[in-house]
Amino acid sequence: MSNARTTLDGLTPGTWSIDPTHAEVGFIARHLMVAKVRGKFTEFAGTVEVAEQLADSVANVTIKTASVDTGTADRDAHLRSADFFDSETYPEMTFVSTSFDGSTLVGDLTIKGVTKPVTLDVEFNGVATDPWGNDKAGFEAKGELNRTDWGLTWNAALEKGGVLVSEKITLVIDVELGKQA
Template sequence: MTTITDLTPGTWTVDPAHTEVGFVARHLMVTKVRGTFADVEGTVEVAPDVTKSTVDVTVQMASVDTRSADRDTHLKSADFFDVENYPTMRFVSTSFDGEQLTGDLTIKDVTKPVTFEVEFNGEQADPWGNTKAGFEAEAEVKRADWGLTWNAAIEGGGVLVSDKIKIVLDVQLLKQA
């Protein structure tokens, strides 16, 4: 069985064509709305002692896609991400124990700690001689912590958009030579 300690040390970069940075929010308190960000870049420096590894990832907020153009436009507005003034979201790790990755998440110039539960899916050579590694990770945050507080009360009680947001990552890394 492959474990995170088997990951080859060195510099790895996020492969955006095989990576999904997503989120899940409750809508009307009864259903889930999922969204993704298509434009992501990042570097992972894997240390010989994997717990000393570092992660630095940047997401372009204007690349949000929830499969609804109107909703995406609203998310890009000052009510939510305000992409005109805050075009990026950034995560910089502060610690990793092999299963939990903690770091500083910055949205709209507000930085808060976030801890992701990480699952290592292995390392593999592709048919073109590149070395790839796969990870899945999840964290739960409160959007209000980053000043994302827009909402609307609904007639039956509750609010239109949940404060609790799940961040869901499916990441493929490319080993640099």
């Protein structure tokens, strides 16, 4: 039996836009294989076209790679460099969904001109109306990827084994969407 949902309570068909003031697109990587480093992107935009049939809905997201923020200026500059995002050559990364069943979102993530599928586990947090009469919907999503699949291969071997930066990256996304009139 499938866990796929055909509707999400209160999520009506139409265009829903990410509210960047109530959203975060983040990631977690291992440093020295012993600690987690968290980062986020501060500039992004996107929409979800909610269809009559939930499975026909499509999410489109664009993220500015130069907006990466880990709280450390030197690390952020390195992430913007050609060793990682090469923000000068590739100023944006994109995500376009290919399927959604209410709990799993699959889509194509493009970084540095390389497009690969990504699967995200999604939690729907419901729909509410703000004090100004605007419909809002909340979602959380989480998934893992191997950064080397997108050409993000820079690393440094550690003297006692292991590497400086993990290949496995955890994506952590928390968004509020606003329904467009």
